Amino acid sequence: MIDVAASASALSMLVSSLTPWLIVIPGIIIGLIFGATPGLQISMAMAIFLPMTLYMDFLQAMLFLTAIFTGGSFGSGIPAILMNIPGTSSAIATAFDGYPMAKQGKHNEALGIALASSVFGVLVGYLILFMMIQPISLMVLKLGPSEMFMVILWGMTLIASLRGEYVLKGLIAGLVGLLIGTIGFNEIGMARGTLGSFYLFDGIPVIPAMMGMFAASELFRIANKQFIVENKASRKVELRKIAQGCKMAFQSPLVMLRGCLVGVFVGAVPGVGSSVSNLLSYVETKRRDPDPDSFGKGNPKGIVASESANSTSEAGSMATLLALGIPGGGATAVMLAAFAMHNITGGPQFIREQTDIVYAIIFANFAQVFFLMILGLLFIPLLANIIKVPMRYLIPTVLVLAVMGSFGLTGNFVGPFTVLAFAVIGWLMRRYGYSVPAAVIGILLGAMAEKTLLHTYQISGGDISYLLERPATLAIIGLLLLSLFGRHLLALMRFSMHKMSSAKN
Amino acid sequence: MNKPRYDVGHLCMLIGLVGFTLWYLSDAIRVSFTVPNLLLILPVAVAILILALAELVMSWRGGKLFEVVDDEPVREILPIILLFAAYVLSLPWLGFDLGTILFVAIFLRMKKETNWYLVIGYSVGFGLAIALFFALMLPYPMPMTFLPID
Numbered sequence: 269m270i271d272v273a274a275s276a277s278a279l280s281m282l283v284s285s286l287t288p289w290l291i292v293i294p295g296i297i298i299g300l301i302f303g304a305t306p307g308l309q310i311s312m313a314m315a316i317f318l319p320m321t322l323y324m325d326f327l328q329a330m331l332f333l334t335a336i337f338t339g340g341s342f343g344s345g346i347p348a349i350l351m352n353i354p355g356t357s358s359a360i361a362t363a364f365d366g367y368p369m370a371k372q373g374k375h376n377e378a379l380g381i382a383l384a385s386s387v388f389g390v391l392v393g394y395l396i397l398f399m400m401i402q403p404i405s406l407m408v409l410k411l412g413p414s415e416m417f418m419v420i421l422w423g424m425t426l427i428a429s430l431r432g433e434y435v436l437k438g439l440i441a442g443l444v445g446l447l448i449g450t451i452g453f454n455e456i457g458m459a460r461g462t463l464g465s466f467y468l469f470d471g472i473p474v475i476p477a478m479m480g481m482f483a484a485s486e487l488f489r490i491a492n493k494q495f496i497v498e499n500k501a502s503r504k505v506e507l508r509k510i511a512q513g514c515k516m517a518f519q520s521p522l523v524m525l526r527g528c529l530v531g532v533f534v535g536a537v538p539g540v541g542s543s544v545s546n547l548l549s550y551v552e553t554k555r556r557d558p559d560p561d562s563f564g565k566g567n568p569k570g571i572v573a574s575e576s577a578n579s580t581s582e583a584g585s586m587a588t589l590l591a592l593g594i595p596g597g598g599a600t601a602v603m604l605a606a607f608a609m610h611n612i613t614g615g616p617q618f619i620r621e622q623t624d625i626v627y628a629i630i631f632a633n634f635a636q637v638f639f640l641m642i643l644g645l646l647f648i649p650l651l652a653n654i655i656k657v658p659m660r661y662l663i664p665t666v667l668v669l670a671v672m673g674s675f676g677l678t679g680n681f682v683g684p685f686t687v688l689a690f691a692v693i694g695w696l697m698r699r700y701g702y703s704v705p706a707a708v709i710g711i712l713l714g715a716m717a718e719k720t721l722l723h724t725y726q727i728s729g730g731d732i733s734y735l736l737e738r739p740a741t742l743a744i745i746g747l748l749l750l751s752l753f754g755r756h757l758l759a760l761m762r763f764s765m766h767k768m769s770s771a772k773n
Numbered sequence: 774m775n776k777p778r779y780d781v782g783h784l785c786m787l788i789g790l791v792g793f794t795l796w797y798l799s800d801a802i803r804v805s806f807t808v809p810n811l812l813l814i815l816p817v818a819v820a821i822l823i824l825a826l827a828e829l830v831m832s833w834r835g836g837k838l839f840e841v842v843d844d845e846p847v848r849e850i851l852p853i854i855l856l857f858a859a860y861v862l863s864l865p866w867l868g869f870d871l872g873t874i875l876f877v878a879i880f881l882r883m884k885k886e887t888n889w890y891l892v893i894g895y896s897v898g899f900g901l902a903i904a905l906f907f908a909l910m911l912p913y914p915m916p917m918t919f920l921p922i923d
Contacts, residue, residue: 316910436828443821444790447797450814458810460801484857488850491884660884664877665899667857672869672907672915679913681865688861692854699842700786718813725812 270399271623278627281327282635288328292636295335296643302336303343303356304651305673310340310356311598318602318609326610327625331632333606334586337599338636341579342386342644349378349571350496350654351666353483357475357543357712358578361550363482364705365563365570372566373499375655376506380513381568383644385524385575387637388517392528392576393535393583394633401619401626404536404587410740411537413723418744419537420717423544423709425551425748434701441697442706448472449714455722467682474712476674476686481704483670484687485694487663496655496662505652510645513568520569523553527576534577535584543712545584549577583633590626591619779839783832787825794821856880868918869907874900 282288302313313336321329344359349366362382369378397404424442451461452471462468490496495503517524527549534545553573554563563570585600593614595601607614612622619626654662674683694704728734735741750757798818801811832838860876867875878896886892901920908915 316912436824436831440790440821440824440828443817443824444794446817447794447814447821451797454810456809458801458804460804460810460814461797488853488857489845491853492846492849660881660886661895663853663884664880667860668873668877668899668903671861671864672873672903675869675915676907676911679911684861684864688858691857695850695854696782696786699845700783702786702790714813721813722809725809730808 271627274623275627275631277624278631281624281628282631288331288632289635291324291328291332292335292632292639293643295332296339296636296639297647299336299339299341300343300643300647303340304346304647305669310337310344311602313340314599314602318605321606322609326606326612327628327632329606329610330603330625330629331636333603334582334629334633335636335639337582337603338390338579338633338640339643340599341390341582342383342575342640345382345386345571345575345578346379346648346651349382350375350651351483351662352486353479353666353670357478358546358581359574360478360482360543360705360708360712361546361574362571362578364550364574365565365567367486368564368566369568369571370655371496373503374566375652376504376509377513377516377568378571379648379652380510380515381517381571382513382575383510383641383648384514384517385527385572386579387641387644388524389528389531389576389579390582390640391634391637392525393532393580394586394630394637396528396532396580397583397587398627398630401587401591404532404584404591407533407536412738412741413720413727414735414738414741415744416537417717417720417724418741418748419534419544420713420720422744422748423547423713424717434703437701438703438706441702441704442710445707445710445712446714446717447710448477448707449474449711449716450718452715454715455719467680471715472711473674473678473683473686475677476670476683477690477711478708479670479674480687480690480692481694481697481708484667484691485698485704487666488691488695489698490659491663493659495657495659503656505649505655507645507649510648510652516568517572520572523569523572524576526552527573528580531577531580532584532587535581536587537584545581546574546578547709549573586629590614590629593618778841780841781839782842783838783840787829791822791825794818794825852883853880856883865916868904868916868920870901870904870920871918873904 298313298317299310303310314333317332317336321332324332340356341358344354344356345362345366348354348359348363349370352363352367354360354363366378366382369375424446447461449472451468453459453469459469530549530552531545534548550563550570550573553569554560557563557567557569559567582599585595588594589600589603591614593604593607595604604614612618657665670687671684674687675681677683678686694707697704697707724734735745795818798814801814804810829838856876856879860872864872874896877900878892881892881896904915904917904920908917908920
């Protein structure tokens with residue numbers, strides 16, 4: 269339901285003064301830089317610049333923080349494409365096809381696809397938020413741990429679909445990853461697999477592990493190459509090709525729209541958010557594609573699916589924040605702190621009483637989309653030059669970035685040691701045919717899966733019939749089964765219909 | 774040089790993964806043999822053991838258990854891994870500035886960068902700049918040799 273009077277008031281707030289816009293461009297640039305630097309998180313950028321918002325009014329503060337969020341959500345895809353290092357967990361699936369495209373000399377197109385998909389994702393996400401903020405918030409209120417577990421289980425089915433060449437090895441890698449993800453204290457205060465070290469009480473730091481497995485292990489493998497792209501002609505940075513990439517993204521409108529829908533709804537689920545949405549969108553696209561084997565080898569649709577979903581997740585997490593006052597992840601948690609600094613509490617009352625402010629934030633994000641497009645086009649040619657750097661310079665540079673970034677994430681040497689350990693594990697896994705992405709997904713979802721499963725067990729008292737009383741859980745199970753067996757079911761139906769019609773004839 | 778006729782890496786990798794699973798399961802059981810503690814870990818561990826057994830049997834029957842992997846030059850990769858390990862493990866003593874300078878310089882020399890001006894210039898310039906950047910951006914002190922800690 270759209271409040272027309274509040275919309276008009278929001279528009280007048282935004283156009284009556286230039287002041288709110290002055291902080292949007294610096295915000296996007298900060299987000300781009302932090303997102304594109306491995307190890308520097310979007311939430312870290314927002315936390316560092318949070319004190320600056322004390323000198324702004326609430327609307328300006330929100331515009332500044334959402335601008336960082338928007339810039340960062342695209343920025344994290346840049347190292348995923350150029351260096352195989354997802355800047356954040358929300359860009360994991362971007363690396364699956366983005367990096368192979370870069371290795372084929374299609375880095376310009378890949379970055380263009382990522383930019384267009386991100387821009388479109390942010391636009392659609394906030395459009396859905398504008399029209400459906402109240403229904404989304406009501407939906408989120410109905411989600412309990414059993415529904416969250418099912419969403420995670422849906423994400424975990426990815427392990428089976430990312431198997432690559434070897435099915436069994438892919439599953440083993442994913443499940444071992446799941447176990448690694450549960451190392452440390454669980455919800456009931458039991459510490460497992462810590463070897464008595466208090467550094468492991470919080471578990472294995474996921475992003476450093478991801479940096480080690482994805483980036484460092486890959487760099488070891490290609491250490492003998494002169495350049496990422498051996499062909500000199502393919503190393504050129506061309507704005508024309510980046511623009512072509514932007515066009516290519518719109519050649520898969522269904523993939524993009526599906527990514528947006530997955531992004532906004534999964535993004536609204538607290539704690540799950542963009543980390544899962546990009547993977548879900550990617551696997552659904554791969555599953556439905558007539559040529560699923562081309563994924564992971566540089567299929568542009570893979571980037572479209574991932575980037576549209578992770579950018580739309582921003583709007584989803586904003587829905588939960590604005591309507592319920594619940595942060596979905598690190599970035600929205602910092603925004604919640606900004607709420608507190610301005611004596612504002614998110615929730616149904618905030619939406620009811622300050623609808624114009626909520627709409628102003630949403631409208632401002634529509635405008636941010638255009639700023640992101642322009643700034644992205646200006647920044648990409650600068651960043652794409654990475655491809656021209658000889659490997660003997662690029663490899664130590666990226667390894668150092670990963671090590672320092674991981675130190676930044678953990679605040680101690682657990683981060684760098686994790687990068688080292690998982691770099692070696694990742695290299696061995698690649699060498700012997702075990703799926704590294706499956707293991708990373710397992711590590712990412714392990715703790716979340718255990719927590720939600722435990723909460724479901726506690727609420728239900730171990731009675732499985734509890735699930736039958738949860739229509740939302742059943743709906744998600746239905747979707748999960750449909751995504752797993754829908755294709756086979758459709759093929760079976762077609763076959764039986766064909767058989768019936770030939771029997772009639 | 775003769776190529777090896779078999780590679781025990783596949784088997785070692787599988788044994789390593791199964792070994793980790795068994796150790797982790799036993800550690801979890803040692804901590805608490807209760808349903809809430811083992812709710813996820815036990816079924817996942819059992820699934821891994823079954824899958825690993827299936828993989829062992831299938832690769833043995835398919836003749837792939839000792840198949841030689843020769844798509845990458847291990848003799849050239851191992852020194853890089855060792856150098857990276859030395860860099861990471863020595864950081865607490867060398868600090869991020871000196872450690873990074875040495876790591877980058879040794880790496881460039883290992884990869885046969887012959888121009889000493891470039892080796893010294895890039896390793897010192899990049900090492901100091903990146904260490905300073907992170908030291909300024911991060912809210913906690915980073916160990917350094919030359920640069921100020923805070």
